[in-house]
Amino acid sequence: MKLTNIDLEKLIPENLISVTKMERRAFLKIGLVITGVFAGGRILSVTSNVSEAFASGKDFVDQYPYKPHYSMVIRQGLCIDCERCLKACKETNSVPDYGYRTRILTKIVTDAVGRKREFIPILCNHCNDAPCTRACPTRATYKNKENGIVMMESKKCIGCKMCILACPYEARYFNAERHAIDKCNFCWDTRLSKGEKLTACSYVCPTGARIFGDMSDPDNVAYKMVHQVEKQVWVLRPESGTKPNVFYMKATRSSPWDLRKQDGAR
Amino acid sequence: MLGKIKKETAERWGYMGFKSLFSSGIYFNVFAFLGLVTIAGLAVGLHGTYTGYHNVYGVTRQIPWGVLISGYIFCVVTSTGLCLVSSIGHVFGYEPYMPIAKRAVFLSIAFMLGGFIIIFFDIENPHRMAIYNLLSPNFTSNMWWMGTLYGLYLLALIVEYFFLLDQNHSMSRLAGLFGVLFGVAAHSNLGAVFGMLHGREFWYGPYMPIYFIVSAMMSGGAAIIFFSCLAWKIDRTVLTRRMERAIMAVCQLTILLIAIILFFTFWKIISGIVSPEKYIAIQAFLTGPYAPNFWIAELGFGLVIPFILLIRSKGINTNLMFIATGFMLVGIFFMRYDLVLAGQIVPVFHALHVEEYSSLLLYTPSLHEISVVTAGILIAIVLYLGGEKVLNAHKFQKHAIVPPGxxxxxxxxxxxxxxxxxxxxxxxxxxxxxxxxxxxxxxx
Structure with missing residues (x-):
């Protein structure tokens, strides 16, 4: 084959130089989003990274040491702040007006396209390494050995409020009627121990924003939700190293087609 | 019981009987007035117990520890400091510090009691603490160790003081050694109560236990100087050459400790400014709502003014030392208040950028809280005023830790x-x- 007509000097090489900076940046962004580095390492985008959140080896039993291992998946985008969960929680667990076991926080993103508000339900994370149980002087709060729920033994509570400070999720308050600290226990005494499968809040949630389940069972819906390669899963305040059992993920309601329509409307 | 103390025991103890309180009209009036204020404060506190603390206290779910914890820390810090500074003399044998021992240990017990009374009104179920601290201990909990170690510390202090009264110096030295050990353990552990909260960036780390011990000694030095100078104002004859020399030594130590705490504070701020998590809390104290607390009370009253005044006093001018340490005690109270609040004003979810936690949390002490703290601190002062008269100004009849020959x-x-x-x-x-x-x- 004759190549005399081709000036090799003038050919543009197909290497990094010929890719524009914008293209490279876009490519890197995709990669970073997939690996979760983009969000400061907080987003655990693939299943293997869930185990990193636990930092306890890859062993399944280490990750979810309880049987059943109760957990909740919050699908953040789906919460509409109807507060039915708060009401159900108050009624089921006789929570007084001055306190709450779960709460919905509002996030307003002013420069977002379309919807500007997002609601973030919070509750006790029933951490595997719960700082509150270490802080309690009398073991009034403890991890249940079977199901990993962080529970209260009210009669032992001296009311020093150390656990309120130790908790990085503000999940605890002093209940004057019980003369003890009160907190979410996944409705253990009011529902789960009586054979119900769901907590009051996840039972009443109309949009499926709160998925309650058992992480020790790979067939359980909560397990399946968290262990999808294509979904981003994160936990709140991972820097505290508490290995929380409430997982957050986005359930996107705006597909690319919706966004394109919005563009057209403008 | 105290009324029936035998004559020679009373002489040995320097016990003057409770009648000595009435010797001066003005003195008794002040004593009685402060006593009544204390009782009033406790009554307000008990009213809070009756109506429920959540109705009358300013603390919230987000800021569960307020001025009560600050007052408690102020009292126990001062108590530990008094114990540690006086131990330099009568436990570790450095002669110039020996004459302060009796008053310092007495005050140490008084402040410890004041602290315990304040924490009694903070803990919701103190009766359960008595039961379950024993029945269901959690050895990984700093709070459990705090209760236990401070209990042992108070016991050691009381034994130590009994032997000091009894002029049995070898036994008081032994008990004093245990007092120092339990004191350091209890107090650094109190620092760890804050320092081991890894969900709270501002406090987390080994800084707190170290800072607590050093600032305890500073408070102790200030308290010894303040209350000794006050004793001289009450009764000039108490001021002996030996005591003068002791206060000079304590004054020098206190100046050094102020300098150390100054650079502790400096580096805490500098390192906090570069940490994004601590930055918000530090800013609240440098330029935000707590700036007057920090710049005027903590830094001005607590450190800079006394630093200058104590140096100028040269350890001789009692008036100047009295004013300096008076400022200092006020400043130190604000130091504790700021320390307790700084870790809590930044909401735990501030990084989520949600509407609910977009600003700093604020806390204002309520009347009930202030009353209880006032009562707790006044109890220590009332005990001190009583002790000055009833126990003959804590004078030593003899001091056995003078070497033979x-x-x-x-x-x-x-x-x-x-x-x-x-x-x-x-x-x-x-x-x-x-x-x-x-x-x-x-x-x-």
């Missing part, structure tokens, strides 16, 4: 050794003449 010099207050066959007078003359000769040699 030595004596306490009437002139300079130091310890001089006698040569064989020499009288105290001769030794005194020899000692001071020799010094004079030395000085003349230098001049020549």
């Amino acid at each position: 030595a004596f306490i010099c009437q002139g300079c207050g130091g310890i001089h050794y006698m040569k064989e066959g020499e009288s105290q007078d001769d030794a005194l003359k020899r000692h001071h003449r020799m010094r004079k000769v030395d000085r003349e040699d230098e001049h020549a």
Whole structure:
């Protein structure tokens, strides 16, 4: 084959130089989003990274040491702040007006396209390494050995409020009627121990924003939700190293087609 | 019971009987007034117990520890500091510090009781604490260790003080050693109560236990100087050469400790500014709503003004030292208040950028809280005022920790050794003449 007509000097090489900076940046962004580095390492985008959140080896039993291992998946985008969960929680667990076991926080993103508000339900994370149980002087709060729920033994509570400070999720308050600290226990005494499968809040949630389940069972819906390669899963305040059992993920309601329509409307 | 103390025991203890309180009209009036204020404060506190603390206290779910914890820390810090500073003398044997021991240990117990009374009104179910601290202990909990170690510490202090009263110095030394050990353990553990909250960036780390011990000694030095100077204002005859010398030594130590706490504060701020998590809390104290607390009370009253005044007093000018340490005690109270609040004003979810936690959390002490803290601190002061009269201004009849063959010099207050066959007078003359000769040699 004759190549005399081709000036090799003038050919543009197909290497990094010929890719524009914008293209490279876009490519890197995709990669970073997939690996979760983009969000400061907080987003655990693939299943293997869930185990990193636990930092306890890859062993399944280490990750979810309880049987059943109760957990909740919050699908953040789906919460509409109807507060039915708060009401159900108050009624089921006789929570007084001055306190709450779960709460919905509002996030307003002013420069977002379309919807500007997002609601973030919070509750006790029933951490595997719960700082509150270490802080309690009398073991009034403890991890249940079977199901990993962080529970209260009210009669032992001296009311020093150390656990309120130790908790990085503000999940605890002093209940004057019980003369003890009160907190979410996944409705253990009011529902789960009586054979119900769901907590009051996840039972009443109309949009499926709160998925309650058992992480020790790979067939359980909560397990399946968290262990999808294509979904981003994160936990709140991972820097505290508490290995929380409430997982957050986005359930996107705006597909690319919706966004394109919005563009057209403008 | 105290009324029936035998005569020789009373003499040994320096016990003057409760009638001595009535010797001066003004003194008794002040004593009674402060006592009544204390009782009133406790009554307000008990009203809070009756109506439920959540109705009357300013603390919230987000800021569960308020001025009560600050007051408690102020009292126990002062108590530990008094114990540690006085132990330099009567436990570890450095002579100049020996004369302060009796008053310091007495005050240490008084402040500890004040602290316990404040925490009694903070803990919701103190009766359960008595039961379940024993029945269901959690050895990984700093709070459990705090209760236990401070209990042991108070016990050691009381034993130590009993032997000090009884002039049994070898036993008081032994008990004092346990007091120091439990004191350091309990107090650094109190620092760890804050320092081991890894969900709270501002407190987390080994800084807190170290800071607590050093600032305890600073508070202790300030309290000794303040209450000794006050004792001299009450009764000028208490001021002996030896005591003067002791206060000078404590004053020098306190100046050093202020300097140390100044650079502790400095580096805490500098390192906090570069940490994104601590930055918000630090800013609240540098330029935000807590700036007056920090700049005027903590830094001005607590550190800078006393630093200058104490240096100017040269450890001799009691009026200046009295004012300086008075400022200092006020400043130190604000230091504790700021420390307790700083870790809590930044909401735990501030990084989520949600509407609910977009600003700093604020806390204002309520009347009930202030009353209880006032009562707790006043209890220590009332006990002090009582002790000055009833226990004869904590004077030592004799001090056994003078080595054999030595004596306490009437002139300079130091310890001089006698040569064989020499009288105290001769030794005194020899000692001071020799010094004079030395000085003349230098001049020549």
